[in-house]
Amino acid sequence: MMDKRQLGSSSLEIVPLIFGGNVFGWTLDQDASFGILDAFKDLGFNAIDTANNYSHWVPGNKGGESETIIGNWLQERGGRDGVVLMTKVGGRFGYDSKPNVKGDYIKEEVENSLKRLRTDYIDLYQTHYDDETTPVEETLRAYEDLIKEGKVRFIGASNISPERLVESLDTSAEKGLPSYVSLQPEYNLFDRAKFEHLYEKITFEKQIAVIPYYSLASGFLTGKYTSEADFGQSARGAGIKEKYWNDRGRxxxxxxxxxxxxYSVSASAVALAWLLAQRTVAAPIASATKRHHMDAFVEAVNLRLDVASLAKLELASS
Structure with missing residues (x-):
């Protein structure tokens, strides 16, 4: 059995690798999703992250498909108490629409998420995209009501400015409102600057658990892209090449x-283990579409990189 970590100041305990549910209803249909979720749980993991708008970008989808698949899996397999279920609100159902975290919207959307997830409560409910026209107190008071009603246990934030994050944390402290226990930023060995320059100090000082998304940089950090030819083997190869294939990436x-x-492990495991070695990171979020992809998850949570290896990675990615 793998060791668990406490998620920030919450009472939630997770094996420190969170499954990213954006693939459900996108690259995986329901049957394939069930197989991946079964394997993830059988390996000893217990935390799943999704959002109310996943996977709206797929033609024919409306958003909510990922939550629906997870909910159907929980209903069929049981064991809800053994899963730490994380979802998000305020996401954009269309890329041209604006995020919304107004109180009434949150209360409406939580009911939709609970129905799709086929559960009575959400362990971690996260502000997906912050709406800066909504006062932070309004958002926090809506969360307060949901926590009092037992529909939400803890709250977190994702795409939020450092200024709004600090304002939210200060407002929580001043007014006795629920406080964000986690931050979900883009953070990996390649994409370091924004988090480390703008958020890392805040999360350390405020004891906010960091749960990075794009932990493997859309697959670039799996180590499978080592030459120009490798990018032609993947449907996403062209986009990955454009963003990452430069001197620093190589x-x-x-x-x-x-x-x-x-260490006789995969490159993916090393990239994830590097994140786990960072002082504010509680658990990276990563996805898989095949059972064997999750071998790297197990390797990562059991891997302790030595000082020399960490220094090499720091230097290469600086």
Whole structure:
């Protein structure tokens, strides 16, 4: 059995790798999703992250498909108490629409999420995209009502400015309102600057658990892209190449593979273990579409990188 970590100041305890549910209803249909969820749980993991708008970008989808699949799986398999269920509100159902975290909207959307997830409560309910026209107190008071009603246990934030995050935390403290216990930012070995310069100090000082998304940089940090030809083997290869395939990206991948070989693990495991070694990171979020992809998850939570390996990765990604 793998060790668990407490999620920030909450009472939630998770094995420190969270499954990213954006693939459900997108690259995985319901049957395939059930198989992946079964395998994830059988390996000993217990935390799943999704959102009310996943997977709205798929033609024919309306949003909520990921939650529906997870809910159907929970209904069929049982064991809800053994799963730490995380979802988000305020997401954009269309890329041209604005996020919304007004109190009434949150209360309306939580009912939709609970219905799709086929559960009475959400363990971690997160502000997905902050709506800066809504006062933070209005958002927090809506969350307060949901916590009092037993529909939500704890709250977190995702795409929020550092200023609004601090304002939210200060408002919670001043007015005795629920406080964000987690932050879900984009953070990985390649994409470091924004989090480390703008958020890392806040999360450390306020004891906010960091649960990074894009932990493997859309697959770039799996180590499978080592030459120009490799990008033609993936449907997402062109986009990954454009964003990541530069001198710095090549240097990161080379060192990732070097460290992976030294430990006899996958490059994915090293990239995830590097995140787990950061002082504010509670658990990275990662997805899988095949059972064997999750071998790296197990390797990562059991891997303790030594000082020399961490230094190599720091230097390569600086």
């Amino acid at each position: 240097r990161i991948v080379a060192v990732l593979n070097e460290v992976a070989n030294a």
